[in-house]
Amino acid sequence: MRIIVEKDYKELSKKAANILASQIILKPDSVLGLATGSTPIGTYEELVGIYKKGNINFSEVVTFNLDEYYGLDSSNQQSYYYFMNKYLFRHINIKTENIHIPNGRTKDVDLECRDYEERIKAAGGIDIQLLGIGRNGHIGFNEPDVKFEALTHLVTLDEDTIKANSRFFPSIEDVPKQAISMGIKTIMRSKKILLLASGRQKSQTIYEMIKGKITPKLPASVLQLHPDVTVIIDEEAAILL
Numbered sequence: 001m002r003i004i005v006e007k008d009y010k011e012l013s014k015k016a017a018n019i020l021a022s023q024i025i026l027k028p029d030s031v032l033g034l035a036t037g038s039t040p041i042g043t044y045e046e047l048v049g050i051y052k053k054g055n056i057n058f059s060e061v062v063t064f065n066l067d068e069y070y071g072l073d074s075s076n077q078q079s080y081y082y083f084m085n086k087y088l089f090r091h092i093n094i095k096t097e098n099i100h101i102p103n104g105r106t107k108d109v110d111l112e113c114r115d116y117e118e119r120i121k122a123a124g125g126i127d128i129q130l131l132g133i134g135r136n137g138h139i140g141f142n143e144p145d146v147k148f149e150a151l152t153h154l155v156t157l158d159e160d161t162i163k164a165n166s167r168f169f170p171s172i173e174d175v176p177k178q179a180i181s182m183g184i185k186t187i188m189r190s191k192k193i194l195l196l197a198s199g200r201q202k203s204q205t206i207y208e209m210i211k212g213k214i215t216p217k218l219p220a221s222v223l224q225l226h227p228d229v230t231v232i233i234d235e236e237a238a239i240l241l
């Protein structure tokens with residue numbers, strides 16, 4: 001694991017955006033794995049800035065998002081589809097048909113999950129996967145005790161996650177209890193991984209992810225086994241290292 005400590009959230013976001021931009025410059029038809037949550041917002045803003053300066057082109061880029069709430073329509077303001085559109089897709093020249101996000105309103109979850117995996121494979125696999133991290137160590141929506149062998153599947157969210165994500169919903173009752181998420185195996189198949197964390201409230205999780213045991217109890221610890229992981233954190237998230 002390569003650990004990069006930046007001064008603050010702004011610097012972390014710039015660094016992550018630069019890494020993604022150079023990926024696109026080197027391989028214009030890159031397959032990007034994208035993440036939601038508050039942490040990557042700054043990265044998307046920086047990336048849009050780089051695009052607006054004319055330095056990168058998304059016309060051949062393909063994206064796969066990690067996850068989507070189960071039961072939410074793409075037009076729902078809390079859906080990850082809506083989030084991605086708001087912070088990234090509507091600002092850049094990506095082709096709609098190159099954007100992939102699990103369909104949270106599917107009638108056949110198993111088929112949707114299998115199809116998602118097939119689409120990733122058909123695109124040639126993910127070149128670089130962007131990740132945030134939950135306070136309980138989840139990546140995507142792979143909650144503690146997930147099976148490391150899991151591919152894209154329907155997950156039940158932890159109480160902790162529901163509480164943490166309720167800040168984006170009118171009330172905690174409105175937070176979906178399930179989501180469709182890439183599995184750990186899907187994430188581990190990515191050629192490169194870029195994990196971001198900011199703030200003191202993530203410092204213990206980051207410490208355990210990097211220095212702790214590899215265990216499904218902290219799903220992100222599996223990344224110790226991946227050959228090409230870059231962790232970008234700010235000084236506050238790095239305080240226990």
Ligand code: GLP
Nearest residue numbers: 036037038039132133134140141
């Ligand atoms: C959600 C997402 C994760 C994300 C996590 C952390 O649960 N499914 O992909 O990493 O939130 O979010 P934040 O960056 O807001 O702390």
